[in-house]
Amino acid sequence: xxELVLASGWKNAGATVELGEPDIRLAFEKxxxxxECKRPFSANSVRSNIEDAAEQLEKSLGxxxxxxxxxxxxxxLNRVFSPGNRVCSAPEALGRATIDDALIALIDRHKRExxxxxxxxxxxxxxxxxxxxxxxxxAGERLIYLSTAKFIDTGKCEPGFxxxxxxxxxxxxxxxxxx
Numbered sequence: 001x002x003e004l005v006l007a008s009g010w011k012n013a014g015a016t017v018e019l020g021e022p023d024i025r026l027a028f029e030k031x032x033x034x035x036e037c038k039r040p041f042s043a044n045s046v047r048s049n050i051e052d053a054a055e056q057l058e059k060s061l062g063x064x065x066x067x068x069x070x071x072x073x074x075x076x077l078n079r080v081f082s083p084g085n086r087v088c089s090a091p092e093a094l095g096r097a098t099i100d101d102a103l104i105a106l107i108d109r110h111k112r113e114x115x116x117x118x119x120x121x122x123x124x125x126x127x128x129x130x131x132x133x134x135x136x137x138x139a140g141e142r143l144i145y146l147s148t149a150k151f152i153d154t155g156k157c158e159p160g161f162x163x164x165x166x167x168x169x170x171x172x173x174x175x176x177x178x179x
Contacts, residue, residue: 022036040075050073054120072151
């Protein structure tokens with residue numbers, strides 16, 4: 001489901017998106033990203049999920065016809081943040097800032113254990129994207145999903161990360177995503 005959520009959000013925002021193998025092919029006018037999606041069950045499995053996605057991207061980016069593509073490892077932190085069915089609540093004006101802060105705090109709390117082995121990351125993998133979407137009760141009246149994303153530069157592909165930063169911000173509401 002995670003790849004469907006990402007793909008539909010990006011498509012609804014105007015990007016060209018294809019589902020398949022790899023999970024998502026995200027295309028802009030001049031740049032294409034191959035996206036491998038992972039949805040770990042716990043904080044303890046985030047690193048291994050990142051490394052599994054890196055291996056999958058290694059194969060995909062090495063295939064014929066993919067020489068101009070970049071890679072993104074996308075990791076959903078929904079189950080890590082809320083192992084049950086927690087619903088968050090706050091006044092509407094605070095919801096976006098609250099979820100952004102929650103994602104950053106979660107990444108900061110686990111950054112040492114989630115540090116991936118950069119030698120296993122393909123040279124054209126531009127970023128690891130951490131994504132968080134949670135059900136949100138606004139003033140006890142309506143339930144929506146608020147989501148946010150943070151893109152972490154792998155340090156392996158400056159042209160890819162620059163292209164990502166230049167293109168992806170148009171697919172998110174103001175203030176998102178963070179880098």
